[in-house]
Amino acid sequence: MSKPNKPVVLIAEKLAPSVLSVFGDEVEVRHVDGTDRSALLEAVKSADALLVRSATKVDAEVFGATTQLKVVARAGVGLDNVEVPAATERGVLVVNAPTSNIVSAAEHAVALLLAVARRVPAASQSLRAGEWKRSSFSGVELQGKTIGVVGLGKIGQLFAQRLAAFDTHIIAYDPYVSAARAGQLGIELVTLDELLSRADAISIHLPKTPETKGLIDAEALKKTKPGVIIVNAARGGLIVEQDLADALRSGHVGGAGIDVFVTEPTTSSPLFELDNVVVTPHLGASTAEAQDRAGTDVAKSTLLALRGDFVPDAVNVSGGGAVGEHVRPYLSLTQKLGQLLTALNPTAPASVTVQVKGEISVRTPGCCSWRRCAGCSPAWSRTRSRSSTRRSWRRSWACRSSWRSRRRARSSAAWSRCARCTPTARC
Numbered sequence: 254m255s256k257p258n259k260p261v262v263l264i265a266e267k268l269a270p271s272v273l274s275v276f277g278d279e280v281e282v283r284h285v286d287g288t289d290r291s292a293l294l295e296a297v298k299s300a301d302a303l304l305v306r307s308a309t310k311v312d313a314e315v316f317g318a319t320t321q322l323k324v325v326a327r328a329g330v331g332l333d334n335v336e337v338p339a340a341t342e343r344g345v346l347v348v349n350a351p352t353s354n355i356v357s358a359a360e361h362a363v364a365l366l367l368a369v370a371r372r373v374p375a376a377s378q379s380l381r382a383g384e385w386k387r388s389s390f391s392g393v394e395l396q397g398k399t400i401g402v403v404g405l406g407k408i409g410q411l412f413a414q415r416l417a418a419f420d421t422h423i424i425a426y427d428p429y430v431s432a433a434r435a436g437q438l439g440i441e442l443v444t445l446d447e448l449l450s451r452a453d454a455i456s457i458h459l460p461k462t463p464e465t466k467g468l469i470d471a472e473a474l475k476k477t478k479p480g481v482i483i484v485n486a487a488r489g490g491l492i493v494e495q496d497l498a499d500a501l502r503s504g505h506v507g508g509a510g511i512d513v514f515v516t517e518p519t520t521s522s523p524l525f526e527l528d529n530v531v532v533t534p535h536l537g538a539s540t541a542e543a544q545d546r547a548g549t550d551v552a553k554s555t556l557l558a559l560r561g562d563f564v565p566d567a568v569n570v571s572g573g574g575a576v577g578e579h580v581r582p583y584l585s586l587t588q589k590l591g592q593l594l595t596a597l598n599p600t601a602p603a604s605v606t607v608q609v610k611g612e613i614s615v616r617t618p619g620c621c622s623w624r625r626c627a628g629c630s631p632a633w634s635r636t637r638s639r640s641s642t643r644r645s646w647r648r649s650w651a652c653r654s655s656w657r658s659r660r661r662a663r664s665s666a667a668w669s670r671c672a673r674c675t676p677t678a679r680c
């Protein structure tokens with residue numbers, strides 16, 4: 254029986270049991286098969302929150318079917334199945350679980366690389382078929398090899414750290430990462446062409462965007478070293494499957510480990526016919542630990558959103574980007590500083606400036622001032638709006654907040670502080 258007054262949370266895919274333990278009895282949980290379009294469109298009408306993994310397409314049609322929906326939560330990283338601009342347009346908050354499965358995804362990429370380099374699946378299959386063919390399954394070592402990482406974000410970095418333990422030289426292509434940051438990690442930042450021409454193995458860790466779709470095509474593959482191993486545990490379509498299959502068949506590419514496909518689910522791909530390919534059905538995040546974290550993280554974010562609180566993992570709040578891992582710790586610091594400020598000065602100030610210095614000053618910390626607001630007294634705000642999307646957040650706080658940054662800090666450690674408070678009873 255439906256329980257009045259409780260927000261309805263619609264779960265559209267199989268999620269870890271941790272989700273339900275976080276929700277407790279604060280919400281009414283309903284289930285639907287997100288791949289059954291008509292069932293989804295019907296069920297979403299009365300849902301306050303929608304929880305998905307990667308199989309449910311949450312697009313303008315879904316948002317058009319409901320006026321009730323406040324939050325879409327993606328239990329994982331990639332948001333290519335959620336039309337974020339359409340959500341923002343409708344005032345629906347979108348959250349993901351940006352760190353929940355990154356270790357699992359990085360480990361899976363390592364597993365694929367090793368499986369290809371040592372031909373583990375083919376040898377296993379052959380032995381199980383009753384053959385003892387040691388000479389047929391000679392592989393290559395990773396030691397001393399150059400490994401190219403395309404996309405040096407969270408997963409790319411974790412992959413690189415793990416590969417470094419094999420005594421490899423890591424090079425990376427990522428135009429959005431500074432050479433200084435790469436240097437700190439012991440990684441040489443290069444152009445894509447240089448990476449393609451130098452790497453003995455290449456692992457892709459990019460989001461799927463109009464810019465990255467088809468990045469590794471026939472032209473790019475031509476530039477690679479003969480015998481190169483290619484791994485993709487990021488998204489299908491970043492590599493053009495047919496072009497990769499052709500390069501594998503010609504022997505120019507030595508092997509490939511592929512977890513993701515341009516169409517999913519799928520049981521047919523030109524890659525499936527080739528011996529030097531190891532494939533898995535999008536298993537990068539399929540570990541108990543990752544699923545548990547993804548479930549817990551999105552359930553917590555969903556509750557925050559439904560309560561009208563600030564949601565750190567919201568992706569359509571801070572100017573279209575999630576709060577980066579380097580900035581994240583400062584959110585709670587600024588929140589605590591806001592609470593302290595409230596305790597010391599219960600009268601609302603006209604404005605508060607958050608100063609940040611050092612590394613984080615170049616990592617879009619503007620969100621810290623919002624978080625500081627979240628820590629400040631409710632008496633400082635006029636009303637709290639139902640939605641936490643950017644426009645309404647700005648409207649809801651009477652007290653102005655801003656941030657200032659200085660690139661140089663006395664030490665390499667970054668810091669933030671609430672400063673320049675202008676106490677006034679005006680707002």
Ligand SMILES: NC(=O)C1=CN([C@@H]2O[C@H](COP(=O)(O)OP(=O)(O)OC[C@H]3O[C@@H](n4cnc5c(N)ncnc54)[C@H](O)[C@@H]3O)[C@@H](O)[C@H]2O)C=CC1
Pocket residue numbers: 329330331332351354355358403404405406407408409426427428429430458459460461464465486487488512513535536537538539
């Ligand atoms: N197979 C699986 O189950 C999983 C796959 N993924 C995929 O991995 C992707 C990466 O995840 P994270 O590392 O957490 O994301 P991230 O956002 O931390 O890193 C992505 C990196 O790609 C870089 N990048 C963006 N556009 C680029 C371009 N045009 N050229 C070169 N670099 C570019 C960014 O600067 C960033 O450093 C996700 O978007 C998702 O699609 C994530 C988790 C599990």
Ligand SMILES: O=C(O)CCC(=O)C(=O)O
Pocket residue numbers: 306307328329330331332354535537538539
């Ligand atoms: O297993 C899943 O939910 C998909 C994981 C994934 O690809 C992601 O988080 O981006």
